[in-house]
Amino acid sequence: MTESQMDIPLEPSPKIPQLSADEIESPPLTLATLTWRRFRRHKMAIFGVISLVLIVLYAYGGSFFVSEKYANHNDTKIILQYPSAKHPFGTDTIGRDILARTIYGGQISVLIGLTAAILEVVIGVLFGALSGYFGGLIDALLMRFTEAILTIPTIFLLLVMAKYFGGKIPNITFLGRTYSGSVVVIIVIIGLTSWPYLARIVRAEFLSLKENEFVLAARATGTPTWQIIFRHILPNSIAPIVVAATLGVANAITLEAYISFLGLGVRAPTATWGNLLQGAYSYIDKGAYWLWLFPGLLIVLIVLSINFLGDGLRDALDPRSRTV
């Protein structure tokens, strides 16, 4: 190649067409649009949302059709009846209509799930953020504590705590309905045993995010620490928190069901899907499947829906994949 050839000026030809933005690049998409589009593609997540809404409607809307008095009304003449037109889910061991009890039980189960998850998120985020941001002694202490809780399998811990607090809190009357004090107990102990999981996630996020430049910038401009944590870093780590919180609801509902099933959870007079199952296994031989099938199915259904939802959220919120 000679230099002269390299220097041939190529006159810009006036015939070159102007390219529109579309032809060059795809239009810029905001995070919200990307998230929504990905979520929508996830058919299972949509299914999860729909069935979740339906179940919640069933539990809370159902109380417009069935009174609580009816749910608690027991008639020993009709114990252990097969599902029929009058009692679509059958009757239980003391003659109460199971359908009605699943409606009111559902309210409590969902309530427990949500509240325990909220408690778990609040504590977990707080501890995780402090641990991750400050490091040092605070981190060491909190992490030891976290590990301690995580080392004991949750059920054992819950059972011990349920026994410890059991019967100590009186019944509460709220909005005209009476709730067993054990509801509060369950919410608190589930929250107290579930936060470590979330705290670890949040801590990891904070550890990596706090090295970013926007944190440095915030510090340099004199932003107070709590603002840095809550207004700057936290919003950036929202994705795993949302996913963990969603799955936390399912987890809480499941745990409540386990504990109540074992008799140490929510006590009478309050019904939950879990304690409806209590002792159902003693009647298996008599073929009384409706005692456990309907509440059990409801639990499976709601946990399944939340799992789908959580899965979809996880895919949708993963900032790493830019493909729509």
Added chain:
Amino acid sequence: MTRYIIRRLLQAIPLLFLISLVLFVLMQNVSDPLATLSGRTPTRKEDRERLTRQLGLDKPIIVQYLYWLIGNDWTKIDMNGDGVAETPGIRKGVLRGDFGTSMWNRGVPVTKVIAQRLPNTLLLMVVAELLIIIGSFIVGIYSALRQYSLVDNILTATSFIGYSMPIFFTALAAIYIFAVYFKRWGLPSLPTVGMFDPQEGKTTSQVLVHMILPVFSMAFISLASYSRYIRGTMLEAMSQDYVRTAKSKGLPRRQIIFVHALKNACLPIVTVIGLEIPFLLGGAVVTERIFAWPGMGRLFLDHLERGDTPVVMGILMMIAVAVVVFQLITDIAYAWLDPRIRYK
């Protein structure tokens, strides 16, 4: 490597102390141990007081914890209530292997109580775990190789439903189908209660048959979630560059899947499974209650309900130690299996 192990063990010790302290405090308020002791509340005041002093229940919690930990044979307790301690204690403390005696099974050492039931639970757990590992590998690999096929979709849906089920649901459904319905249809039904039929005695075949339903209930859920996990790691491994290289070398498909891909896909699973094993004990609690299986889970529930602190603490500490040990084993196993860690 040895330094790493030692460091981890050293870290574990304060952890275990912390756990034991927290649990001990919780257990104090659980119920009235005196009621447990003799089945009914002892009527005579002197008896109550004597028992209280004997069990050390009159001392502050921190002292009780201390006695639990290191025994009281180095000090004297006041047995006759005159305010002067004169009888030497007989407990050696947990650190010397003495977990005390059960309050419910009077006088029986905790270790003996647990040892009677432990093998039964271990039997269930080990068999269940084996089933889970083998099953989830088969299902997971198959699913990954037939991605998006009808079978894969069915398996995926089943897995999702499976791991959304609480154990009692699986167990009850299993009982219902395999015991009640089978009986109705004249098929041989599976037993649902206990470890063996008292009339037949504790033979191997009896135990095996009685094990089927509990093991199945425990394994089903974990199988569902692990098979999905394995499917995920296999798919990821199969999409890696080194699989493309293996293909370009003309290696047979089997070799590519089971050597090149699988060896890589296995690694994270070792961690997950290893850490889960001690938690299988939790599932055992519910399963043993439903199937009346004489294992540790049931032991725990029974003694917890009666406020038998020594036994409950014994079980809990054993589990905590098991978890810590398994975590360590898993870490070591992973480090050993992954050549990137093993060789610098």
Added chain:
Amino acid sequence: MPTILEVTNLKTRFNTPEGIIYAVNGISYHLKEGETLAMVGESGCGKSVSMMSILGLIPIPPGKIVSGSAVYWGKDLLQMSERELTLVRGKEIAMIFQDPMTSLNPVLTVKRQITESLQVHTGMKPQQAVERAGQLLEMVGIPDARRRLTAYPHQFSGGMRQRVMIAMALACNPSVLIADEPTTALDVTIQAQIVELVIRMRQQMSMAMIWITHDLGVVAGLAERVMVMYAGFIVEKASVDDLYEDPRHPYTLALLSALPRADRRREHRLKSIPGAPPNLLTEPKGCPFAPRCELAFERCRIENPALDMVAAGHEIACWVDVRTGESR
């Protein structure tokens, strides 16, 4: 020298949720025994995809070889069954890839990764295979070769890993080596070493080679003939000398003038090619380079030029004569 590989009108597409990606749009070329052919083009122009299509390394659910043939010693590779292809891969046609860290299996020893091809293709006994593996490592310049056999890929440096890849590829004495940007991930000094190694091996084993790269600088000392690709089409084919001395396609010209050169005066600004790479999601219409070509006119946008001979062994796909700026 006989032609050992003849590729005719190869078209490969990918079915993605966003649409069809037209990756390779009808390329044809031939490779003679023992010769080295370079394939040049920017990222995404289809050069890697075309090579992997020939060996059946494209994942077939999203990918699809729509048409074309790749005849190797009389048999069309694209029509072969998977079983037949495994006899060709590694043994007749071998491939090395761009990133040696991800292309080598991290949990298998280097020994294993070399001996497995030997055992599969030549039926060697394990002992022999290990011996041969040691020889190969020595040949590619790994110091202390026999001891390093039991090492894992992560224990080697980047350049060494690439040598291991080369040893692996050459193990069964293939007739053709396809090198997909093997030096792109390495720094310049190592690059030179690898190129030198490959030249040496080529001579020793009298192999034909297809060398894919986006770096025109590497091509010069290595290849005999060059093909320039753009947007899934071949736009120019020439001998190395002809390409550098007498480039005839506007894209080739632009590529060459974008090369920083040591012998140019420093006041010259580096020329870059205006516009952006084509969107492969649209079915190609007209000349793919037209939107960015300074010499384009009406016909270029409507009709895609076919490869046409302009001199002995020199073909271009263009409606314009770059020397005059007028249509041909």
